[in-house]
């Protein structure tokens with residue numbers, strides 16, 4: 001994927017409606033592409049800034065952006081770890097089943 005493909009996902013990412021896999025892929029790209037990170041920061045400034053101005057809230061948009069990215073990275077990492085754990089448990093269950101089948105306990 002190229003930068004312009006990721007840019008189509010900014011809105012969903014900022015609204016937190018982008019699915020896990022696309023979020024993970026976008027975060028990975030952002031960690032190696034400063035141009036996209038700056039572009040997303042601008043989007044964040046515009047969307048979040050407008051929202052907070054309307055609600056009268058105060059904000060430090062730069063640190064908020066970094067905090068938001070950090071939170072999303074942690075969430076993506078936890079989701080990946082949960083998927084890995086699920087696959088390991090499933091694989092272990094299959095192995096145990098085969099073991100008992102081979103031993104003739106289930107037959």
Ligand SMILES: [Zn+2]
Nearest residue numbers: 003033035036
């Ligand atoms: Zn990029």
